[in-house]
Amino acid sequence: EAGVAQSPRYKIIEKRQSVAFWCNPISGHATLYWYQQILGQGPKLLIQFQNNGVVDDSQLPKDRFSAERLKGVDSTLKIQPAKLEDSAVYLCASSLVGRSTDTQYFGPGTRLTVL
């Protein structure tokens, strides 16, 4: 079974530039999550999708971050404009239904460096 795919794996940009990350979840998984993990900290949930609808985006900085999951499969997370403090690993995860008791399967992440 293929796991969660993410691209790119690494990205370096200047502050105020824009960047986009892509995620392809495990086939058949209805729920997709985007996390931000700053060095030395645990992952922080940014947004959770159930199919193509948003379940929770309470911690998404909406003035600069946006995410979409068209057709309920792939998802894109965008940052525009980027700030220095956005340097982090962006993790995508998926689960079958979306209950907190469901196992979340994580991708390898995209490491973003903002200079």
Added chain:
Amino acid sequence: LAKTTQPISMDSYEGQEVNITCSHNNIATNDYITWYQQFPSQGPRFIIQGYKTKVTNEVASLFIPADRKSSTLSLPRVSLSDTAVYYCLVGGYGNKLVFGAGTILRVKS
């Protein structure tokens, strides 16, 4: 959301049993306890989940006392490859999982 408290780091030697305890004093009735493992440059990986008493799978055991205010992840006979960060999470149906800082486990030869 139940807050969890774990040790920041632990050291062990190969072949030893490692127990990592997590405190979650305000756990709710419908909350489950889940542990994830994360290696450098990888996403977290599910280890084990439980509600009460003891759960065992092929890689770990989870001990939960009757009051459920804490839980202990037990890793039998650790090896160097078990060096990782271990996260304890608490959540119930509809409640999002919140990752804390986790416990850095270092296994030495």
